[in-house]
Amino acid sequence: xxxxxxxxxxxxxxxxxxxxxxxxxxxxxxxxxxxxxxxxxxxxxxxxxxxxxxxxxxxxxxxxxxxxxxxxxxxxxxxxxxxxxxxx
Amino acid sequence: xxxxxxxxxxxxxxxxxxxxxxxxxxxxxxxxxxxxxxxxxxxxxxxxxxxxxxxxxxxxxxxxxxxxxxxxxxxxxxxxxxxxxxxxxxxxxxxxxxxxxxxxxxxxxxxxxxxxxxxxxxxxxxxxxxxxxxxxxxxxxxxxxxxxxxxxxxxxxxxxx
Numbered sequence: 001x002x003x004x005x006x007x008x009x010x011x012x013x014x015x016x017x018x019x020x021x022x023x024x025x026x027x028x029x030x031x032x033x034x035x036x037x038x039x040x041x042x043x044x045x046x047x048x049x050x051x052x053x054x055x056x057x058x059x060x061x062x063x064x065x066x067x068x069x070x071x072x073x074x075x076x077x078x079x080x081x082x083x084x085x086x087x088x
Numbered sequence: 089x090x091x092x093x094x095x096x097x098x099x100x101x102x103x104x105x106x107x108x109x110x111x112x113x114x115x116x117x118x119x120x121x122x123x124x125x126x127x128x129x130x131x132x133x134x135x136x137x138x139x140x141x142x143x144x145x146x147x148x149x150x151x152x153x154x155x156x157x158x159x160x161x162x163x164x165x166x167x168x169x170x171x172x173x174x175x176x177x178x179x180x181x182x183x184x185x186x187x188x189x190x191x192x193x194x195x196x197x198x199x200x201x202x203x204x205x206x207x208x209x210x211x212x213x214x215x216x217x218x219x220x221x222x223x224x225x226x227x228x229x230x231x232x233x234x235x236x237x238x239x240x241x242x243x244x245x246x247x248x249x
Binding site for chain 1: 095
C-alpha cells in the first residue's frame, strides 16, 4: 500500500480524474472530500465488509430450507400465482 | 442441456441459458465465477448454485416480492462487467422490474429456521444480464437499502399500502 502524508486542505490525485482531499481533522476523525466521475462508485469499506459477511451467512444458512415452504402468496402486479401446489 | 450438481437437487439437467458467469464472483466468493440460476421447489425463491463447488449455493428472491419501491444504481464500471453499455456512460438507476426488464435483479436471502426472521440483502443485489448470461453483485450506497430486510415484515407493509 502506498502511504502518503497530507495536511488539511491537501489532496491526492488518483489517475486522471479522482481527487481525494483532507477537508478536516478532529481528534481521530479525518473528513475526506472525494471528487470522482459518476462512473466510479465510492463507498465506505464497512459497506463492502457488511455485504461480504452477509453473503457468507447466507451461504451457510441455505441448508435450512424447510422454512421456505408455505411462503405467503405474492401480491401485486409481479404476482404469478401458479404456486398452488400445496407446499406447506 | 447440461448436467450439473446442485446442493438442493443433486444431479440435474439445466438449460445452457441458466448458466451465468460472474467474472468478479460474489463478494467473499470471488473464486466462484460460474453459477446456475434455478427455480427452487418453494416459490417465490430461486437458487444461485455455484458450479465451482456444489456446497456453495445462495437462495434468491425478487425484491418485487416485498419492496415494490426498490431501485438500484449501477455505474458504468459495473455495467461493463455484465456487458451492458449505455450511450452516455455514467450511472444507471433502474427499478427492479418494469422499465429494466432486460436485467434480472435478485436479493440474496439469509434463511433462518424461523420464517419471520428470514432476511434479504438489498444492499448487495445480484444483477444478471440474461442476454449476455453475465452477472454481478452491485454495491448500493442508498441508505434505504441494507444487508438485512425482514421479508415477511416488509411484505406485510407492502400489502397494507
